[in-house]
Amino acid sequence: MRVVIVGAGKLGCGYLVPLFLEAGHQVVLGCRTRDTADRIRSVGGWRIRVTGGRPEEVHGVATAAVGRGLDEAVAAADLVVLSVGVANAAGAARHLVPGLAARRGRPVDVWVVENAECAHLVTEALVETAAARELLLPPVGVAGAVARVAVGHGSWQASGVPEFLSDTTRQLAVDARPLRLAPPDLPGVRATGQYRARLHEKLFVYNAGHALAAYLGWLRGHRTIDAAIGDPFVRPVVAGAMLEGRRAILATYPGLLLGPGVDHNSDVHGPVADALARYDNTELADPVTRVAREPLRKLAPGDRLLGPVALLRDTAHRVPAHFALGIAAALLYGYGDEAVPTTDASARRLRRQLDERGVFSVLAGVCGLAADDPFAAAVAARYHGFVFTDDGVRFPPTAPLPGVGTGAVPSRRERLSGQVAL
Structure with missing residues (x-):
């Protein structure tokens, strides 16, 4: 052949x-x-x-x-x-x-x-x-x-x-x-x-977790995915997001279930455990900057970060907190590091848009999220909640914040100022 x-x-x-x-x-x-x-x-x-x-x-x-x-x-x-x-x-x-x-x-x-x-x-x-x-x-x-x-x-x-x-x-x-x-x-x-189901299964679970590990890991100063996923601040967020995504996949495509008589938890937790083990591969030492590149594409509607969010909201009817934190981290990719924007034109454009227009404008233009969307409010709250210190970056809480990301919408003044209560 x-x-x-x-x-x-x-x-x-x-x-x-x-x-x-x-x-x-x-x-x-x-x-x-x-x-x-x-x-x-x-x-x-x-x-x-x-x-x-x-x-x-x-x-x-x-x-x-x-x-x-x-x-x-x-x-x-x-x-x-x-x-x-x-x-x-x-x-x-x-x-x-x-x-x-x-x-x-x-x-x-x-x-x-x-x-x-x-x-x-x-x-x-x-x-x-x-x-x-x-x-x-x-x-x-x-x-x-x-x-x-x-x-x-x-x-x-x-x-x-x-x-x-x-x-x-x-x-x-x-x-x-x-x-x-x-x-x-x-x-x-x-x-x-079941091509679309298989594509979403990979993109919304494995690739989503991979990207989140890269963005969260970059904020924590890690150079490779295996180092990032070993970080006790990063791993729970990534695992939580993948579990959210896997549950949404199975709810949307029930034909992907392993078969009759199989424990449903195996279908949920098995692929996530497998993905975490693959990220943990120290021999592969996958560079964080390779996985995190082109953030504008990864943040687009239907791609690995916003795609599972849409499925989750359709199937579970709630705001996915782990993805809110991970997407906020993706928005910060390249912040304060001249090397990343220099080698990644997408990161450079994202940084410029955030500086010139603010987070809600980027969430609307890049991610397709309206300013009054509860998920946009949840992402913005966490975006402003990261604390940069000499000892590293502190993450905002993953759990829903009071009045944010639970269905409540911040006021117009809060949205315009970005000062959503933390």
Whole structure:
């Protein structure tokens, strides 16, 4: 089987390429620039390592840059896999159109492996680009795919041969509904009829906890996720938020229950305990700044922080206190540290918006929360409740505050001044 994997980042090189190579398939790695393609070709491969194991060499991977090389690879492929980041998925899809048109009607599937429901954006980009260029697309099944693996290290930006380090959880769930062809038999890979449920299960529990550990951990001065989750101030907030999110997932998607006769608590607490153990992996040492990057995207409605909040409010009809504290911490990411805004444009924009417009304006514009929303009041109260001292950062209480986050709405004067009673 000939597979084109577009995206030479951590997930592509650390998980997807080895997955197909080990199963005996031919792989072409699609790269955004010719320089990256040439460099990978010149060093002859890279190393991968799963925590607890020894490094293994990855060889035999052809590379193709955007342009004629990628067009030829896509025209001959039996499967195309995109893993380029949510913000880049539609743009990368446009580069597939010439190769897809050259297939002369031969069907193909495109797996979109991202932490968001963006397969429809890829489909729209393919159709619009083909129409603009007056090209005819073959039958294409664009399917979202959820990867359960953490690749914390590895990059082609550094010199030498990179080593991509991942944890031991290695699973991929592909949306079965749009597929045109039968998926290949690969270890840990399965087609699912509950793609949205599986995506939300990962995004609103594991990814939500991961992000909260990063933002809370950064405030406490930690550099890696394992150090952050070991902090007695951070761990209870993260665990509490994930339990809130898991309960909301099971209430929204009851089909995800393990099965008849299984203790419901196992469905709630088991995945949370598993996630905490993965965060605790000292060998992975996932950098806090990697997990916390692009806070504006992570704070958007429907993403890993506000998505579970919406489910919780729909199913439990209450304000989730742990998420209120965690989102307040996310708003503070980069505060007082020039290094973070310098390397993270999203954090820089967030900081500027908060300084110029205030927290309620940001909660409205970024998070989609109205100023009179009780959850916005709860987040704002905690945002103003963090205390920065020479000994570290003190967290405001997680429990609902009097008159805040329980359904009561602060006065207009309090909202405008930000002086919600603590």
